[in-house]
Amino acid sequence: MTSNATEGHYLRGPKGRIFLLVRRPKHVVGVVLVIQPFAEEMNKCRAMVTKVALRLVESGYLVLLPDLYGTGDSGGDFVEADWSCWIDDLATVCAWSANAGNTVTGILAIRLGAALATAAVVAGKIPGIERTVFWQPVFDGNRHLSQFLRLRTAAAMMADNRAESVADLRGRLKNGEAIEVAGYRLGAALATDLDFVVSPSVLPDNLGSIHWIEVLRGVDSPMPAPSQKLIESRGGATRAVDVKKFTGESYWASTEILENM
Numbered sequence: 001m002t003s004n005a006t007e008g009h010y011l012r013g014p015k016g017r018i019f020l021l022v023r024r025p026k027h028v029v030g031v032v033l034v035i036q037p038f039a040e041e042m043n044k045c046r047a048m049v050t051k052v053a054l055r056l057v058e059s060g061y062l063v064l065l066p067d068l069y070g071t072g073d074s075g076g077d078f079v080e081a082d083w084s085c086w087i088d089d090l091a092t093v094c095a096w097s098a099n100a101g102n103t104v105t106g107i108l109a110i111r112l113g114a115a116l117a118t119a120a121v122v123a124g125k126i127p128g129i130e131r132t133v134f135w136q137p138v139f140d141g142n143r144h145l146s147q148f149l150r151l152r153t154a155a156a157m158m159a160d161n162r163a164e165s166v167a168d169l170r171g172r173l174k175n176g177e178a179i180e181v182a183g184y185r186l187g188a189a190l191a192t193d194l195d196f197v198v199s200p201s202v203l204p205d206n207l208g209s210i211h212w213i214e215v216l217r218g219v220d221s222p223m224p225a226p227s228q229k230l231i232e233s234r235g236g237a238t239r240a241v242d243v244k245k246f247t248g249e250s251y252w253a254s255t256e257i258l259e260n261m
Contacts, residue, residue, distance in 0.1 A: 004057050011096050014088045016075030021065040023053050029060035031097060032106040035113035040182045045110055062102055066093045079178045079185040083193035086116055091125035103128060110135040112144055115197050121206050132207040136215055141197025152181045202233040211242045219247055
């Protein structure tokens with residue numbers, strides 16, 4: 001192979017086929033698995049993720065960008081997705097890559113992808129990780145779900161002044177109803193799963209060395225307290241988390257597509 005290459009593959013996951021985009025350098029020095037954000041945030045971040053992937057390829061990294069089941073070009077509908085299926089999808093991608101002689105050595109996890117990455121690593125689904133990069137990570141699934149549901153309540157108010165609360169939507173989900181949010185049909189199973197996604201008390205050692213990227217509103221803005229607590233949980237100079245702070249906009253929640261690089 002004389003130049004960088006882009007390949008598309010369909011893998012057989014536990015629920016259905018998984019689309020995997022592979023960006024391959026001329027000479028591989030490592031393999032990075034990209035775990036993207038949840039739902040609409042994934043769309044907001046796609047352009048930025050592509051640029052990062054291309055830079056990684058230029059540095060010699062083979063980059064794996066899977067669409068998890070029910071998302072992107074993978075099989076199924078979003079309403080059929082659940083947390084454990086997504087963890088198994090990541091295991092499928094890693095096994096496929098390892099069988100091809102390219103064992104995953106690093107993770108780039110964005111927003112709620114950080115919680116999914118941590119769960120997969122703790123479950124032993126992604127072994128042998130040397131380095132993990134958390135990009136504006138989210139670990140509180142319950143809170144993240146509420147923020148997602150607010151997209152619907154805000155849209156309803158703007159469209160026809162119809163009052164609809166997050167509590168109402170949560171009640172419908174608990175009763176087994178699927179609801180439409182920002183073009184995504186959210187099922188009760190995934191909503192229940194997210195309610196049980198909580199921040200770990202300590203960042204596990206099997207994430208390898210951890211690099212944490214946080215976008216703040218101002219140069220003097222403090223880190224969010226939960227993030228700071230989790231960063232400090234590792235302790236000790238040899239296990240310390242490398243934190244990079246940047247000033248910028250909330251690219252994952254903006255109306256327009258933004259880039260913070």
